[in-house]
Amino acid sequence: xxxxxxxxxxxxxxxxxxxxxxxxxxxxxxxxxxxxxxxxxxxxxxxxxxxxxxxxxxxxxxxxxxxxxxxxxxxxxxxxxxxxxxxxxxxxxxxxxxxxxxxxxxxxxxxxxxxxxxxxxxxxxxxxxxxxxxxxxxxxxxxxxxxxxxxxxxxxxxxxxxxxxxxxxxxxxxxxxxxxxxxxxxxxxxxxxxxxxxxxxxxxxxxxxxxxxxxxxxxxxxxxxxx
Amino acid sequence: xxxxxxxxxxxxxxxxxxxxxxxxxxxxxxxxxxxxxxxxxxxxxxxxxxxxxxxxxxxxxxxxxxxxxxxxxxxxxxxxxxxxxxxxxxxxxxxxxxxxxxxxxxxxxxxxxxxxxxxxxxxxxxxxxxxxxxxxxxxxxxxxxxxxxxxxxxxxxxxxxxxxxxxxxxxxxxxxxxxxxxxxxxxxxxxxxxxxxxxxxxxxxxxxxxxxxxxxxxxxxxxxxxxxxxxxxxxxxxxxxxxxxxxxxxxxxxxxxxxxxxxxxxxxxxxxxxxxxxxxxxxxxxxxxxxxxxxxxxxxxxxxxxxxxxxxxxxxxxxxxxxxxxxxxxxxxxxxxxxxxxxxxx
Numbered sequence: 001x002x003x004x005x006x007x008x009x010x011x012x013x014x015x016x017x018x019x020x021x022x023x024x025x026x027x028x029x030x031x032x033x034x035x036x037x038x039x040x041x042x043x044x045x046x047x048x049x050x051x052x053x054x055x056x057x058x059x060x061x062x063x064x065x066x067x068x069x070x071x072x073x074x075x076x077x078x079x080x081x082x083x084x085x086x087x088x089x090x091x092x093x094x095x096x097x098x099x100x101x102x103x104x105x106x107x108x109x110x111x112x113x114x115x116x117x118x119x120x121x122x123x124x125x126x127x128x129x130x131x132x133x134x135x136x137x138x139x140x141x142x143x144x145x146x147x148x149x150x151x152x153x154x155x156x157x158x159x160x161x162x163x164x165x166x167x168x169x170x171x172x173x174x175x176x177x178x179x180x181x182x183x184x185x186x187x188x189x190x191x192x193x194x195x196x197x198x199x200x201x202x203x204x205x206x207x208x209x210x211x212x213x214x215x216x217x218x219x220x221x222x223x224x225x226x227x
Numbered sequence: 228x229x230x231x232x233x234x235x236x237x238x239x240x241x242x243x244x245x246x247x248x249x250x251x252x253x254x255x256x257x258x259x260x261x262x263x264x265x266x267x268x269x270x271x272x273x274x275x276x277x278x279x280x281x282x283x284x285x286x287x288x289x290x291x292x293x294x295x296x297x298x299x300x301x302x303x304x305x306x307x308x309x310x311x312x313x314x315x316x317x318x319x320x321x322x323x324x325x326x327x328x329x330x331x332x333x334x335x336x337x338x339x340x341x342x343x344x345x346x347x348x349x350x351x352x353x354x355x356x357x358x359x360x361x362x363x364x365x366x367x368x369x370x371x372x373x374x375x376x377x378x379x380x381x382x383x384x385x386x387x388x389x390x391x392x393x394x395x396x397x398x399x400x401x402x403x404x405x406x407x408x409x410x411x412x413x414x415x416x417x418x419x420x421x422x423x424x425x426x427x428x429x430x431x432x433x434x435x436x437x438x439x440x441x442x443x444x445x446x447x448x449x450x451x452x453x454x455x456x457x458x459x460x461x462x463x464x465x466x467x468x469x470x471x472x473x474x475x476x477x478x479x480x481x482x483x484x485x486x487x488x489x490x491x492x493x494x495x496x497x498x499x500x501x502x503x504x505x506x507x508x509x510x511x512x513x514x515x516x517x518x519x520x521x522x523x524x525x526x527x528x529x530x531x532x533x534x535x536x537x538x539x540x541x542x543x544x545x546x547x548x549x550x551x552x553x554x555x556x557x558x559x560x561x562x563x564x565x566x567x568x569x570x571x572x573x
Contacts, residue, residue, distance in 0.1 A: 016436060018391055063435045066386050100312055102320060105383040152513060152549040153315025184466060188489065188513040195517070 002041060005033060010046050016067035018074070025075050035079035039087075043072050043079075043116055051210045054203075065206045066105070069112030076116040089120050091216035094136045095146035096124030098160035103150035106183055109205025110146060110212075117209060119216070130163035137177050143219035144212050146180045147198070155185040156196060165197040175222045178215035182208055230362040231289035232421075239483070239505050241539045247531065247568030248542040249561050250366075250507065251288035253279075254296070255316055255550045260285075266311040269295045272350030279351075280358055286561050289542075291359060293352045293420055294368040301378045302344045303336060304407065314550050324380035327388075327396045333379075335406045339414040349418050356419035367420035369412055371427035372405035372447045379404075389435070401447055408451040416455065424463045425452070425482070431467035433488070440472055445479050452480065461486050466546055473499045489546055493530055497537035507544040508534040510560065515552045520559035527563035535568070543568060 005028045012021035025038055050068050054060060080087070093114055095107055104126060111121045122140050124132060133145045145164055149155035156162075161181050168174050181198040182205070193201035200215060202208035234248045257278030258268035268274050279291040298309050298319040308320040324330055336342050340349065355365045370378065376385040379400075388397050412423055428434055430444040452460060461484040462469070462476055469487040473496065476482055483504050487496040489511035500506045508530040515523060527543070534541040543564040548557075 016390060061432055061434055061436055063386065063390055063439065067390055070391070100310070100315075102310065102318055102381075103383075104381060105386055108383050151315055151318070152516070153312055153551070156516075156551075157314065185513055188466065188511055189517075192513075 001028075001031070002033060002037060005038075006042050006045065009042050010049060013046055013050070013068050013071050014064070016064055018067060018071050021071045022074065022078075025078075029079075029082070035082035036084070036087075039076055039079050039116070043075050047072055047113055047116060047206070047209060050206050054207050055210075060204075060206075062105075062204075065109050065204050068206055069109040069116075072116035073112035087118050090118050091144070091213070091220075092120045092122070092140050092142040093144045093146055093212060093216075094122045094124055094133060094140060094142045095148065096128035096133060097126040098147050098149040098154040098157070099127055099129050100157065100159070101149050101151060101154035101183075102126045103148065103183070106150065106205050107146075107148045110148070110182070110202075110208045113206055113209040114212065117213065119212070130159060130161075130167055133164050134167045134171065134173070134177075138173070142177060143216045144178050144180055146182070146208070146212065149181065149183040149185060151183075152185045155181070155183055155192065161196040161198055175226070176219060178219055180208070180212055180215055232362055232364055234289055235364055235542070238540060238542050241502065243539050243569065245569070246565040247535070247539075248289040248364075249287075249564040249568070250290045250542060250544040251286060251557070251561060252292065252512075252545045252547050253282050253286070253288075253557070254292060254294060254547060256548065256552075257282065259550075264311075265313065265315075265317065269311075269317060270347070272347035272352075273354065275347075276351040276354035276358070279355065283359070283363060286557055287565075288561050290364045290366050290422065291355055292366045292368070293348060293355060293415070293418075294366065295348065295351075297368065297370065297426075298378060299344070299348065300370055300375065300407075300411070303339060303342055303411070304333065304379060306379075316547070316550075319378050322378075322380050322384070324376070324384070324400075327393070330396055330400045330403070333400070333403050335403050335410065339410045340417060345414060352415070352418040352420060360419060364422045365420050366422040366424055367415040368424045368426055369408060369415065371425055371430060371444075372401050372408050372451050373429040373444050374427050375404040375407065376400055377429070389429075389439075401443075405447055405450050409454050412451075412455045416459075421459050423460045424486070425460050426463045426465060428465040428467045430462070430472065430476070431464040431469060431488070432471045433464075433467035437471070441475070444472075445475065448476070448480050452482075457482055460484070464488055466490070470495055470499055477503050486544060492533075494533045494537060497534050497541065500540070502538050502540060505540045505542065506534065507542050509544045509546060512545045512548045512552065515556045515560065516549055518556060520555050523556050523559040524563040527560055528567045531564055531567040541568075 008024045147161045178199040182202045186201045202211040237244045258265045260278045296317040301319045310320040462482045463486040486507045493508040
């Protein structure tokens with residue numbers, strides 16, 4: 001039965017049909033599938049499937065990324081209320097739009113995907129100064145700072161990701177906090193993340209999930225090595 | 228002497244007089260040209276016209292712009308706050324649509340030509356028409372009804388309304404945006420614009436699924452363009468890709484010129500369009516920030532030869548060139564487009 005739910009859910013997500021996806025989940029729970037199985041065996045593998053498809057060049061669009069993220073976040077939120085015990089949080093991320101940048105869509109897609117993956121996200125909003133990225137990351141023990149920038153001057157500007165890197169360096173935090181960037185300019189110049197001295201970048205909001213999870217793991221490994 | 232307008236007319240008929248038309252979208256760079264801050268620069272139509280003419284003479288490309296910044300359209304709808312940067316384009320800071328009730332209240336201005344926020348654009352167009360009219364194509368930027376909501380309510384809220392919001396609210400907003408577009412294109416034509424860049428990133432399957440493109444984008448495209456006709460209209464999808472929808476737009480709407488995204492394969496664009504319309508070969512202008520002039524030349528060669536190998540209904544173009552591109556790269560790009568755009572054998 002779970003296989004049928006997985007198949008039907010993934011088809012609904014691909015069709016950007018939130019109503020159908022929510023109905024499939026609701027019917028499955030009514031028929032005895034546990035909320036834990038919905039999240040860990042349906043929603044998260046569904047996201048992984050989308051990430052894998054994107055990495056293999058599967059042609060998708062922004063609306064599909066948005067809906068994938070929103071459906072996953074909606075379902076997870078509903079299921080978490082029904083969990084027997086709270087799930088383990090696998091990491092913490094602070095995310096925001098670079099200083100001078102007021103765009104929010106990419107950030108919202110990333111946040112939806114991360115939440116479904118049991119990653120706690122602190123959304124700092126738009127036009128976020130570099131100092132705030134770092135102080136909030138420290139306050140929340142975040143392993144990753146995500147800087148979103150939709151315009152060339154906010155992606156490359158001295159007060160954006162470049163300054164976040166400088167602050168991390170000055171404060172000796174580079175092994176504890178990774179810097180991930182995303183947004184249109186990075187898509188048009190895949191080498192740009194190196195120019196702004198980020199640790200990694202993601203081509204779209206859904207792919208950001210794997211990139212950020214890898215960074216969280218790297219920081220955890222560093223913590224382990226440093227005792 | 229051959230003018231830029233002659234070049235464009237020739238290209239539309241599949242001919243090259245001396246070289247293909249070279250379109251260069253220099254906007255914020257005008258501020259640097261006049262030694263002004265970006266905010267001061269965009270405060271006067273005279274500044275924009277003067278800088279456009281100066282830059283066209285200096286670099287030798289084949290177009291001038293009446294566009295200040297994209298947020299101007301939101302200002303015509305009542306947006307009061309624009310955020311200026313020192314090194315990039317101005318952006319809408321307050322979205323006039325904060326909730327769905329605001330959509331019901333949204334007023335399309337009666338007469339755009341008489342709108343105070345259009346006054347500086349009209350002044351700019353008047354000067355451009357007087358100085359270079361009939362010789363250099365004067366471009367205007369008009370956002371399609373499917374894409375305009377992104378600057379009225381933000382991309383995130385528009386995507387949400389489009390994908391999961393109430394259909395009647397979505398359609399009311401699209402109808403108002405389309406009514407606005409019809410008035411806007413008429414105002415620009417009356418003020419002297421020759422090339423009407425119909426900007427529709429939401430008319431690309433990079434942004435929305437094909438089904439939505441067919442059900443919505445095409446429908447509103449037809450409604451936007453129906454009263455004024457297609458003369459001078461260029462279909463532009465911003466940085467998104469065009470190839471998957473180009474054939475559909477040609478067959479269903481019949482626009483005569485297309486501006487693919489920089490990530491489209493230009494040879495494929497030309498093959499899809501297949502002599503039915505004019506097509507641009509567009510450079511990924513973000514890379515112009517870091518490339519050497521030699522790298523710029525090679526990339527222009529690749530694009531221009533890739534387009535001309537199909538036919539001559541072709542011109543060269545940029546997206547919206549970032550402020551920081553070095554002048555030597557702008558010069559190298561234009562020079563190379565002219566050099567490789569002379570004959571079909573490059």
